Amino acid sequence: GAGVSQSPSNKVTEKGKDVELRCDPISGHTALYWYRQSLGQGLEFLIYFQGNSAPDKSGLPSDRFSAERTGGSVSTLTIQRTQQEDSAVYLCASSLRFQGAFFGQGTRLTVV
Amino acid sequence: GENVEQHPSTLSVQEGDSAVIKCTYSDSASNYFPWYKQELGKRPQLIIDIRSNVGEKKDQRIAVTLNKTAKHFSLHITETQPEDSAVYFCAANSGGGADGLTFGKGTHLIIQP
Numbered sequence: 001g002a003g004v005s006q007s008p009s010n011k012v013t014e015k016g017k018d019v020e021l022r023c024d025p026i027s028g029h030t031a032l033y034w035y036r037q038s039l040g041q042g043l044e045f046l047i048y049f050q051g052n053s054a055p056d057k058s059g060l061p062s063d064r065f066s067a068e069r070t071g072g073s074v075s076t077l078t079i080q081r082t083q084q085e086d087s088a089v090y091l092c093a094s095s096l097r098f099q100g101a102f103f104g105q106g107t108r109l110t111v112v
Numbered sequence: 113g114e115n116v117e118q119h120p121s122t123l124s125v126q127e128g129d130s131a132v133i134k135c136t137y138s139d140s141a142s143n144y145f146p147w148y149k150q151e152l153g154k155r156p157q158l159i160i161d162i163r164s165n166v167g168e169k170k171d172q173r174i175a176v177t178l179n180k181t182a183k184h185f186s187l188h189i190t191e192t193q194p195e196d197s198a199v200y201f202c203a204a205n206s207g208g209g210a211d212g213l214t215f216g217k218g219t220h221l222i223i224q225p
Contacts, residue, residue, distance in 0.1 A: 033212060043156070043201060048212035056212055058113070091155065098205065100146040101213055103155040 002026075004104035006092050012110045013082055021077040021107045025094030032075050033093040033101060034067055043091070049075065050097065082111045114139040114206040118216025126224050131192055133219045135202035136184040145185045146213070147176060148201040156201060160187070189221075197223045 005024040013019050025032050034046040045059035049069040060066070064082075069075040079086055089108050093101035115138040125131045137145075146161035162169045162176045162185065169176050173192075178185040185204075189196055199220050203213040 031212070035215075042217040043215045045212075045214070050212065095213075098144050100144075100158040100161050102158065105155055 004092055004094050004102055006090075006104035006107050008107060009105065010108045010110075012112060015084060015111055016081055018078065018080045019082055019109065021079075021090050021092075021109070023075045023077070023092030023094075023104060025073065025075070025092070026102060027073075028096070029094035029102075030072070030097050031095045031101070032069055033095075034075070034077050035091045035093065036088045037091055037106070038088045046077070046090075079109075082109075084111050087111045114142060114204055114214040116202060116204050116214045116216045118202050118219060120219060121217065122220045122222070124222040124224055125192055127192055127194060129192055131189045131196070131221055133187045133200055133202070133221070134184060135186070135204075135216050136182075137204040137214075138183065139204070139206055140180075140183065142204040142206060144205045145176070145178060146203050147174075147187050148203065148215075150199045150201065150218075152198075192221075192223050194223050194225065197221060 007022045030051045032049040036044040047067045048056040064080045067077045087110050089106040091103050091106045093103045095101040118135045143164040147159050148156040149159045150156040160171050160174050160176050162178050173190050175188045199218045201218045202216040205213055
């Protein structure tokens, strides 16, 4: 596709369940980011993938969060044993190295 | 790692006036500085960027300046219009191998009619 695609757009899950969020970056983009944004707040960095380098996981808030990027393209962010404080919009972005990042439309996660 | 500070957190200006948002960064190896605009309920959109080999860049009513010595960069919007109301984020890449973008906390720009 022409832009970064995320799925699902909305996800409601029960506390304690696991969720998987998917990101399809722009074709050819070597860099991929995950951010979290709570209502009215800024962009909280979660994880950054660049080519075949080891990912920068320094923003993951706990060991319940993990992310993979298979084949240098699609990425999945997994949240285990979800908590209510995990409720937020999860944004994925991709870029060429040393270029501006383009964001997906986000996944709105609600933990009830 | 990189640290980006952004000020002010909220800025209210009269329609037609200019608005300036300022950011500082910590990593002297940073060489790429994009700005994003996020309208309510929408994704952040890249509006302008600047690299460390230039001091200023303009695109119609928006301009960005960079002072490498002081490690700060600014976004200037002239002749503000109601559609400029949004949250603006600055960002800087990290130097060296860990070259991901670090974002400022955002500025909520309000254009008063």
